[in-house]
Each structure stands twice: as structure tokens, then as C-alpha cells.
Amino acid sequence: MSIELKNISKKFGEVAAVNNVSFSVNEGELMALLGPSGGGKTTVLRMIAGLEVPTGGDIFIRGQRVNDVSVQKRNIGFVFQSYALFKSMNVFKNIAFGLKIKKWKRADAKERVMELLKLFGLDGLEKRFPHQLSGGQRQRVAIARALAPKPTVLLLDEPFGAVDAKIRHELREWLVTLHQDLNVTTIFVTHDQEEAMEVSNRIVIFSKGNLEQIGTPREVYEQPENEFVARFVGVMNVLDTEVQGGVARIGGMQFAAPGQPDGARLRIGFRPYAVQISTNLNLFPYRAVLRHTFFLGIMLRLELELSSGLVLRSRVTKEEYAALGLEDGREVSIQIRNFRILARDTAGLPPEQEVIHQAPPTIAEHI
Amino acid sequence: MAGTVKRRLGAGHAKSQRGTEESLLVKWLLIGVALLFCLVFLLLPLLNVFAQAFSKGWSTYVGALTHPDSWAAIKLTLLVAAITVPLNVLFGLAAAWCIAKFEFRGKALLITLIDLPFSVSPVVAGLMFVVLFGAQGFFGPWLDEHGIKIIFAVPGIVLATIFVTFPFVARELIPVMQAAGNDQEQAALTLGANGWQTFCHVTLPSVKWGLIYGVILCNARAMGEYGAVSVVSGHIIGRTSTMPLQVEQLYQNANTAGAFAVASLLAMLALVTLAVKTILEWKQNREFALAQQATLAEGGDAPFLARQESK
Numbered sequence: 001m002s003i004e005l006k007n008i009s010k011k012f013g014e015v016a017a018v019n020n021v022s023f024s025v026n027e028g029e030l031m032a033l034l035g036p037s038g039g040g041k042t043t044v045l046r047m048i049a050g051l052e053v054p055t056g057g058d059i060f061i062r063g064q065r066v067n068d069v070s071v072q073k074r075n076i077g078f079v080f081q082s083y084a085l086f087k088s089m090n091v092f093k094n095i096a097f098g099l100k101i102k103k104w105k106r107a108d109a110k111e112r113v114m115e116l117l118k119l120f121g122l123d124g125l126e127k128r129f130p131h132q133l134s135g136g137q138r139q140r141v142a143i144a145r146a147l148a149p150k151p152t153v154l155l156l157d158e159p160f161g162a163v164d165a166k167i168r169h170e171l172r173e174w175l176v177t178l179h180q181d182l183n184v185t186t187i188f189v190t191h192d193q194e195e196a197m198e199v200s201n202r203i204v205i206f207s208k209g210n211l212e213q214i215g216t217p218r219e220v221y222e223q224p225e226n227e228f229v230a231r232f233v234g235v236m237n238v239l240d241t242e243v244q245g246g247v248a249r250i251g252g253m254q255f256a257a258p259g260q261p262d263g264a265r266l267r268i269g270f271r272p273y274a275v276q277i278s279t280n281l282n283l284f285p286y287r288a289v290l291r292h293t294f295f296l297g298i299m300l301r302l303e304l305e306l307s308s309g310l311v312l313r314s315r316v317t318k319e320e321y322a323a324l325g326l327e328d329g330r331e332v333s334i335q336i337r338n339f340r341i342l343a344r345d346t347a348g349l350p351p352e353q354e355v356i357h358q359a360p361p362t363i364a365e366h367i
Numbered sequence: 368m369a370g371t372v373k374r375r376l377g378a379g380h381a382k383s384q385r386g387t388e389e390s391l392l393v394k395w396l397l398i399g400v401a402l403l404f405c406l407v408f409l410l411l412p413l414l415n416v417f418a419q420a421f422s423k424g425w426s427t428y429v430g431a432l433t434h435p436d437s438w439a440a441i442k443l444t445l446l447v448a449a450i451t452v453p454l455n456v457l458f459g460l461a462a463a464w465c466i467a468k469f470e471f472r473g474k475a476l477l478i479t480l481i482d483l484p485f486s487v488s489p490v491v492a493g494l495m496f497v498v499l500f501g502a503q504g505f506f507g508p509w510l511d512e513h514g515i516k517i518i519f520a521v522p523g524i525v526l527a528t529i530f531v532t533f534p535f536v537a538r539e540l541i542p543v544m545q546a547a548g549n550d551q552e553q554a555a556l557t558l559g560a561n562g563w564q565t566f567c568h569v570t571l572p573s574v575k576w577g578l579i580y581g582v583i584l585c586n587a588r589a590m591g592e593y594g595a596v597s598v599v600s601g602h603i604i605g606r607t608s609t610m611p612l613q614v615e616q617l618y619q620n621a622n623t624a625g626a627f628a629v630a631s632l633l634a635m636l637a638l639v640t641l642a643v644k645t646i647l648e649w650k651q652n653r654e655f656a657l658a659q660q661a662t663l664a665e666g667g668d669a670p671f672l673a674r675q676e677s678k
Contacts, residue, residue: 077557
């Protein structure tokens with residue numbers, strides 16, 4: 001176990017930024033802390049680093065309790081969102097800084113820096129100053145600098161936030177490769193679900209200072225433990241239904257709800273991939289019209305409208321789309337393969353009407 | 368003093384540049400006015416100082432400077448600057464640090480206080496110290512009992528000079544430190560550096576230019592201050608007379624050549640300050656321009672990513 005947090009809390013004055021959070025990170029793991037801004041994920045990262053002191057709970061690094069260990073002694077590598085490169089030092093000196101502080105021999109330090117420069121594709125830039133580098137180069141210098149003294153754990157705060165979108169995808173892949181090569185325990189903070197899903201081994205999801213779920217990308221996507229996770233990670237069709245005779249109903253659709261009393265209100269959710277489509281109008285129970293097709297690379301997102309006016313999202317591959325002979329305006333039959341009950345007794349919850357516009361838009365549609 | 372001269376030159380220059388949008392007549396008229404102004408009010412008086420200083424020949428000039436009283440004034444001025452500037456550097460760094468890096472109650476008040484010496488007349492500043500430490504002053508009797516002399520002695524001159532030059536270093540550093548933020552210091556901490564190492568290797572270099580500039584201005588003012596020093600010094604020739612006071616004394620005693628000789632030294636200081644400042648700015652601009660060229664020539668991240676893919 002590389003890192004363990006036990007009942008960690010942090011208050012800034014009266015405001016609770018982190019509430020009673022516990023999780024552990026395995027040696028060599030690549031872990032994402034995911035959540036909307038203000039969720040407490042950066043605070044957690046900074047507490048692991050020692051830049052913030054927890055108000056309650058214990059932090060262990062490789063079995064040693066580090067609550068009272070200063071930042072300097074924790075042997076962590078931290079990459080700041082702004083990179084925080086030393087402006088008055090060139091690339092070489094930036095990367096060598098930690099080695100100099102830790103009193104490495106000059107020759108050893110030089111060898112280590114050169115090795116990192118090569119690994120990070122920065123060779124030839126060692127005399128440059130930070131303001132003479134592109135955004136991507138700066139980021140790589142920041143990671144190289146953090147890794148130079150061979151830290152126990154690498155912590156990255158929104159590592160791709162400051163890089164433009166075009167390069168971001170490629171840098172993600174690069175980070176995964178780098179992690180495989182170096183095998184150093186890595187924790188990074190992101191608010192981008194797609195980034196977390198694509199890069200990490202496991203994801204910890206935060207909301208308002210609480211740990212909502214921890215699991216592999218697949219687990220949090222397929223088995224969200226609560227409504228927040230379900231809606232934050234990936235696109236979800238969400239319907240507010242009312243139970244009659246053990247069946248939850250809305251707009252002509254029916255979902256089995258055995259054991260639920262009549263009149264109970266259930267919020268039901270299902271992923272786009274759970275919506276099965278056929279052009280054989282008698283194959284599946286519901287009729288719908290394909291209103292819009294959105295092209296997302298190899299995947300296509302479909303907007304389906306039921307006769308009751310209910311709008312659902314589905315997703316098919318290009319090949320399936322072609323094989324089915326789909327086109328906008330075509331009438332199809334659909335069925336819902338599986339669904340989850342997100343919440344019971346939705347009377348107190350805000351109404352859920354326009355499914356399409358309420359689901360978060362950015363999740364990797366191709367998962 | 369040097370600061371004022373330089374700023375006026377700068378303003379005149381900017382005016383003539385903007386004139387390109389106007390008609391030719393207006394443009395030349397404005398340039399002419401600006402040049403004439405500089406010539407009459409800045410260059411001529413300055414040249415006159417040197418002309419007067421050398422009017423009785425080189426030997427008189429050297430003689431006037433090496434006269435024991437003038438020499439004592441030069442030494443005292445250097446001593447005062449040597450005490451004042453380091454103290455104000457220390458204070459300026461501390462004040463700028465806490466203003467730029469921390470949030471606390473009364474921050475606005477502290478910033479206002481730092482500016483106070485700019486808004487208080489130097490003579491008033493001098494009088495404040497007389498009221499505090501003079502024979503009839505608040506601490507006067509106690510100081511007298513213990514045989515400590517502040518007013519009409521070197522400590523008073525140093526105090527008055529520190530007060531007047533108080534804001535220069537802090538004022539230059541605050542915006543630079545605020546712009547730099549806390550990130551670099553935190554990064555140094557995560558890499559194992561202690562507070563002192565962080566300060567020496569990270570904080571100080573990042574405010575280098577602001578600090579040097581502040582020191583230059585502070586030094587120029589410390590050497591050139593007249594009003595506040597005049598009130599507290601007592602004008603004891605050969606003992607508590609600084610260079611500006613000595614110039615005044617010599618002039619009052621109708622020793623024009625001597626007065627201008629010492630004045631020319633002070634003027635030289637102003638010119639050196641101006642030159643050093645210009646060189647620093649030029650160096651900074653050149654660094655920036657080179658950086659820009661290098662970044663443009665580089666072509667961003669594309670080559671790196673291409674190389675990664677080909678691996």
C-alpha cells in the first residue's frame with residue numbers, strides 16, 4: 001500500500017472542504033481524483049503532499065504516518081497546475097534543483113537530469129528559460145523536475161488544464177506510457193471525466209468534499225453507486241417515474257419495480273448503450289422516431305423521440321448505423337436492456353424533464 | 368532626484384512619438400517644444416553645474432573636493448547611504464513579502480503607511496524626529512541622561528534618511544512579488560528546500576530586477592536628500608554636513624567653485640543612476656526579445672509529439 005488516507009477532514013475556517021475521506025492507493029497505481037470544482041480533490045492532493053494540514057484523520061505513505069512530517073521530508077513529487085517552474089533558472093537547473101537540495105553528487109545529478117531530458121524529449125532545451133518554452137514543454141519540465149529526486153509518489157494537480165485541447169489528448173496517452181515505463185505511484189486531479197476514464201487505473205470521485213465512489217473506470221461507469229456518480233461520469237438518460245402495480249411508468253415506458261408501493265416515485269437511469277434499436281417495428285416494445293444523429297468519430301449519438309414526447313439518447317457504431325439503415329426521421333422500435341434506480345421518493349428532488357439537456361455532455365461517447 | 372529627471376525625459380519622448388498621427392506641423396511643433404523644454408530646464412542647468420565646477424580649473428576643482436570639510440561631507444554621505452540602503456532593502460523585502468504573499472487585516476493600512484514618506488514634506492519628516500529626540504523632545508531628557516546624541520548627530524541624519532527613502536525598495540518589490548505568486552516557493556518546498564534555500568534560490572532571483580531598481584532609486588535619494596537631513600543635522604561643518612548641505616554652505620559662503628564642485632559630484636551620481644537604470648532596462652528587454660524569437664522559431668509542441676509517435 002503506497003498511500004493511505006484514514007478519515008481525512010479539512011476545514012477552512014467554518015467551511016468544510018473535505019469530509020471524512022478514506023481511500024488507499026496501491027504501489028505503482030495511476031489514480032485519478034475526479035469531481036466538479038470545489039469538490040475538495042485538490043485539497044486532498046495538497047494534504048497528501050503536506051502543503052495543507054488535515055483538520056482530522058491520518059495520512060500514511062508506505063506505512064509511515066506523515067501527518068507531522070513536513071513537505072520537504074515526505075519525498076513526494078508535485079506538479080502544480082501552473083507548473084510553477086523557477087522563472088530565473090533554465091531547464092537544466094529547474095530539473096536539477098531537487099537533486100542539488102538533496103545534495104546529490106554533481107556528476108550523478110547531471111547524469112540524472114540528462115536521462116530525464118532524453119526521456120521527456122527535452123534534449124537540447126536545457127539552456128532555455130521557462131518563458132522560452134511552449135506550454136507542453138513547460139509541463140514536461142515540471143514533471144521531470146518533480147520526478148528527478150525519485151519521489152515515492154507523483155502528485156499532479158490538473159496536469160492538462162493549461163494545455164490547449166489539441167495537444168491534450170496526445171499528452172494523456174504520453175502520461176500513460178510514461179507511467180508504465182517508470183511505474184511510480186501517481187495521483188492526479190482532474191475535473192474532466194473523460195480524462196480520468198482514459199488515463200487512470202482507478203478513479204476516486206468527489207463531490208462537495210465527500211468521497212462518492214472509488215473504482216476502476218469501468219466500475220464507476222457501469223455500476224455507479226449513487227445518482228451523482230451516475231450523472232457525473234458519462235451520459236445517462238434520467239426519467240422520473242411513478243409506480244403502479246409494481247411497474248414504474250412514464251410517458252408510455254415501463255420499468256419493472258417489484259415490491260415498490262403504488263404511488264412511489266422512482267428516478268430511473270440508463271446509459272445510451274442500454275437503448276437497443278431495431279428497424280423492425282414489432283421487435284421491441286416501444287416505438288420512437290430518430291430525430292437527430294450526431295457524429296462523434298466512430299460512434300454516433302442518436303436522439304430518439306417517443307410518441308409521448310419523451311426524448312432518449314442512444315449510441316451505435318458507424319457499422320451498426322449503416323447495417324440498420326438508419327436515417328433522421330426514420331421510425332424504429334426500441335427496448336431498454338438494463339436500468340438502475342437512481343433515487344427513490346423523488347418528491348423532494350428537482351423535476352427531471354428534459355433528459356437530453358440535463359445529462360453532462362462530455363463523457364467519452366465511445367466507451 | 369535622479370528619478371524625477373529621468374521621468375520627465377521619458378514623458379517628452381513619448382509625446383513626440385505620438386505626434387506621428389498629427390499633421391507634420393503639429394508633430395514638429397510638439398517635438399520642438401519637448402526638446403526645448405528638456406534643453407532649457409534639464410540639460411543647460413546640468414551643463415552649467417559642470418561648467419561652473421571647472422571654471423577655475425582642474426586643480427581648484429580637486430582642491431575643493433579634497434578640502435577637509437567637503438571630504439568629510441562626502442564620507443558622511445557615503446556612510447549614511449551605506450547604512451540606509453541595506454536597512455531599507457531588508458525592510459522592503461520583508462514588507463513586500465508579507466503584502467504580496469499573505470492576506471491579513473490592515474494590509475491596506477500598511478500599504479498606505481509605506482507611501483507616507485512620499486506624501487509628507489521632508490522638512491516635516493525632519494521636524495518629527497526633532498520633536499521626538501531633540502533636547503526638548505519626547506525622549507530628549509532620557510537620551511541626554513544616557514549620553515546618547517541623535518539630533519544634530521549622525522544617528523539623526525540616518526533616521527531622517529531612512530524615513531524619506533523608506534518606500535523605494537518596497538514599492539518596487541510589491542508588484543513584482545504579487546505577480547510571481549506563491550507557486551514557485553511551494554514547488555521549492557515540495558522538492559525539499561527549506562525556507563532559507565527557497566528564499567535564496569527562488570524568491571530573490573525572481574525579484575532581482577525590481578530589487579536592483581529599488582536599490583538604485585533608494586541610494587540616489589539617500590545621497591541627495593536635503594530637507595529632512597537639514598532639519599536634524601544642525602549643519603555642523605566637517606561633522607554633520609552631508610553633500611547637499613555642504614553645497615548649500617559653500618554657496619552661502621560665496622565659494623561658488625567649491626559649491627559647484629561638490630554639486631557636480633552629486634549630479635554625476637544622478638547620471639550614473641540614470642545610466643545603470645537604462646542599461647538594466649535594455650538588458651531586460653533584450654532577454655525578453657530573445658526569448659520571443661526562440662519560442663517563435665521553435666514551432667511549439669508538434670515536433671515533440673511527432674517524435675514520440677515515431678518511437
